[in-house]
Amino acid sequence: MMRWLPENVSSFGGDIDAILSLIYSATLAWFFLTLGAILLFLFLYRRREGRGATYIRGDKLSEAVWILIPAVIVLVLDLWIDFRGADAWAKVKGRVPSSDLRVEVTGKQFNWEIRYPGPDGKLGTADDLQLDNELHVPVNQVVRVTLKSKDVIHSFFLPNLRLKQDILPGREVEAWFQATKPGRYEMPCSELCGFGHSGMKGWLHVHPADEYQQWVRERWPSSRQGEGSKGS
Amino acid sequence: MEASVATRTAPQILPGKVGVWWFLASEIMVFGGLISSYIVARLASSGWSAEAAHLSVPIASLNTLVLLTSSMTMVLAFGAVGRGDRRGVRTFLLCTILLGLTFLGIKAYEYSSELRAGFMPVTSPFWNFYYTMTGLHALHVLAGVITNLSLFVAARRGLRNAHRVELAGLYWHFVDVVWIFLFPLLYLT
Amino acid sequence: MTLERAHPNYVTVWVWLVVLMIAAVLVSYLPLAKSAVVFLIFVIAAVKALLVALNYMHLKFEGPVLWAIAVVPVLLVVGLTLLLFPDFVFHHH
Amino acid sequence: MAESAVAAGAGEVVHVHPEELGFWRTYVFSTDHKMIGKQYLFLGLFMAVVGGLLAYAIRWQLAFPDTEVPGWGFVGPEDYNALVTMHGTTMVFFVAMPILLGAFGNFLIPLMIGARDMAFPRLNRLSFWTLLGGSLVLLSSFFVPGGAASAGWTGYAPLSARPIYTGVNWGLNLWLLAHAIEFASFLMGGVNFLTTVMIMRAPGMTFFRLPILIWQLLTAAVVFLLSVGPLIAGAIMLLMDRIAGTSFFVPEGGGDPLLWQHLFWFFGHPEVYVVLLPAVGLAAEALPVFCRKPLFGYRWIIYSTLTTAILSFIVWAHHMFVSGMDPRLAMPFSFTTILISVPFAIMVFAMIATLWGGSIRFTTPMLFAVGFLSMFIVGGLTGIFNGSAPANIHVHATYFVVGHFHYTLLSGVLFGGLAGIYFWFPKMFGRMLNETLGKIHFWLTLITFNATFFPMHLLGLGGMMRRIANPMQYEFLQPLQPLNVFITVSAIGLLLAQLPFLINLVWSLAAGRPAEANPWEAATLEWSAPSPPPHGNWGEAIPVVYRGPYEYSPPEVAQDWLPQDRALAARPG
Ligand code: HEA
Ligand code: HEA
């Protein structure tokens, strides 16, 4: 089943996949146990001439342990999933690591506006650059994304990075990622946002370090090298 | 064996009363949802007190008095049912109805003066909540007035269905309790 | 059934309600800290609501079932409000 | 109330109306709980056909985007959103609730607890007619200018709060109105259920002798009554936003979109158990009868049900893990969510243990009951993926979730509901359904159901978003498109698989074999009344209850079942 997941190219994607696969093992085991028991019992205890049913009410504790002990095992598995999950959650959504690579992504009906702060590293200055539906980042660097919306709720989804974050108009939501493999990854909107929701998408371009420098140089030709790489 | 027959489950309480209380439970959740939203929205931003200051505390206090009094006349009507006092039932019901209408009248006056002063339902979050909460409450008062009116008419023909006065009373007092909270929430803070 | 039981004195209860209402209005003008005023006002409101529920709605005379029907939703509303705090009150735009 | 005077007479010898009521009073404006139950059933089935047709158009568009849907027409992206919204709304509020609560609750509660009718028969009639009105309002919204609501069945603001965002004005207002009417109807229904069970039980019918179905219906009614309020409040606010121009949920005016989500899911999550629990009850009634064995762990099931009900109020934010809510809330909600698997595990295990040592008869209702159990396990287990906050980041708003909730909802509505229909049809209409057609229906449904909804999990893991009209617009989804085609073919199969049922229904109503009072040799009270039960349900005397509902193969009698109302000389109850 896990092979249906899109290729993971983010630093935290592995943690999420590990939780998915932990839950997969736990639930698959229970699936076989319960469905197996059902089928087995249906077969073994089908109606036969001359054999009646056993009269057990299962209210007494000595009988009920047959359902209570498995329930305790379920509880243990639950706690396991919770504790492993808590770590993964803390890593992905709990704290946003600091980084001076920042972009602002604004959702609107029906595309992504992506603003780069430019060489000065600050958003809202003259050297900002805005592109539609194109997000360029260097590989292996933490990128902080400030998510905004101009109208309704959109959702910033990067299947390959296991990143999904809804964007609430009126609030700024912070997200982050660190892409581990250069390439071009699709970036759909995953929250119903109107008739153009289907097809609202952009592309994430993850560049190797030198290629990224090249891109920065092309975009901000006036700026001195080095600063550009730091700033955007 | 026959022991089970002895444990027969004859009704301990009037079905209508249980029904009305369950209905009120769901009503508590409706107003509760609104009040919850109001509280968190208000605590989340500032400046609402200044807007609330445009409301008239004297008028609202008067209205509170009217509603509290109507609750008393309503319960007195119920007391009259217990005594089999048909005249009393009708008189007190009539008082309750008139007080309910007075409340609505004062509320309408209040609305009109606020609207004239330029405070529309769309003016700001405070006014959003103010009109929605008091409006929903006023609709409940109206429903109560209509119920009481039907009981008042029915009581003319005798006290056969008089236990309904108790049920209508439960509802009427609930509407009163809601106002007991709306009053400080909107006017006094 | 409540019909047969002794009634509370409805008029006395009303007097109390009115006194409390006036008290609440007066408290709102007290030169105390805002939080103290708000606290007092809502204590008064709770007492008033309780007076109505117990006496006029006869909860005083009812069994545990009707009590539960009345109290559980109130607890749920309080819970809902508290759980909404992190997203709204503790959240700064 | 006037009804209550009659109601208070339960347990005594009560006048049974011998006089003929006319056609209108018997079939249309009836106050008889049995007729009202049937009215709910047919309304629900009709709406199921509507919802099913919408599903057909949805599926066709997804498999063959932007081609004409045969028999339907071209589906544009805005039409698609309306289809999805109306499909979800119809199925949850106008199919699942009317059938599982309305039909079975009204038909069975008085019969199972030994009452002659509901506590408030006229309120009952009103609640049905209200629901019918709501259904008509919902259906009419297809035909207003701008089309039907298209903001999802969850109606997230601000998309739903301002007509400009969707281009739908009246459609969405009517959608809200239909909800208001539906909620009013089920509030009346819920109050009626609760009051009836609390005070109209037959002599000897203690709470721990109530059939499990009654417990489930009670719990569902309480959960509904206590959870719907905040959404009603939210709906009023949303309507104000739309009509009066306030901005409760619109940030430009100082509102907050997140508030709507909290209010919606405070109700939305409990609601799924409102739908599921009655289905658990339906299956739990059928299992002991066809295993000839008491329901295993009756009391444990009740305790688990109550635990589920309590927990259901503190898990709602698991729908909002990535909504932008405070991330510190996620793990507590994730914890409570996953914890719900424990009470459900007890219920599921108890039902499995009921099979153990039985003498199992594979009748159609039994097949559907086991189908419910098996399919619910799958749906419940996939719920754990959703419920783990970090795993949810990936699967949220994908077809994984769509797969999850069709397994859970349809195990309830389709398998549980059909188990109920096949089981009580003889009691409802006095005729037997055809078993062969029933079995064909079951196997076709089971196979096409799994073929339709299982692959959705794979699509979801692959990242396919829900509520998109055209998967081919995305490069990463194009390789998955064959799965979409497969699902669509299966879904059409699933729709067609219902034909044997509809044929069976119509044919058996007219010409089925007449049913005796107790064709399944079951022990609960409804089987002690004639099939179909007359007005007032029992003749002169109400049955008296001596024992619990599931005394199958008890040692003290030769027969393999002991009805709840049979007095035994030897053993005191
Ligand atoms: C009848 C309907 C129904 C039922 C019963 C459930 C049951 C559950 N649901 Fe589901 N759910 C829906 C209907 C339902 N759901 C719907 C309609 C939506 C989508 C709404 C929308 O967005 O449109 C949804 C969405 C949904 C989400 C949000 C997904 C998202 O949008 O991101 C989550 C997240 O936690 C969730 C979790 C659960 C859980 C944990 C259960 C649990 O109750 C399941 C418990 C049962 C079991 C676990 C099986 C039995 C137990 C065992 C066999 C023991 C072994 C188990 C373990 C070791 C764990 N559901
Ligand atoms: C009980 C609820 C229910 C039921 C029964 C169904 C039934 C079906 N649904 Fe459902 N669906 C939802 C509830 C339900 N759905 C919800 C809540 C959503 C979310 C909406 C949103 O996102 O806003 C959704 C969304 C949804 C989507 C996602 C669309 C999207 O996100 O873009 C899809 C896609 O394939 C789909 C397909 C189907 C199919 C093929 C069926 C088929 O199984 C249909 C089979 C046909 C029938 C069941 C009817 C005919 C049957 C009879 C007449 C026999 C008797 C019937 C009974 C006893 C019930 N549904």
Ligand code: CUA
């Ligand atoms: Cu933007 Cu969907």
Ligand SMILES: [Cu+2]
């Ligand atoms: Cu949920």
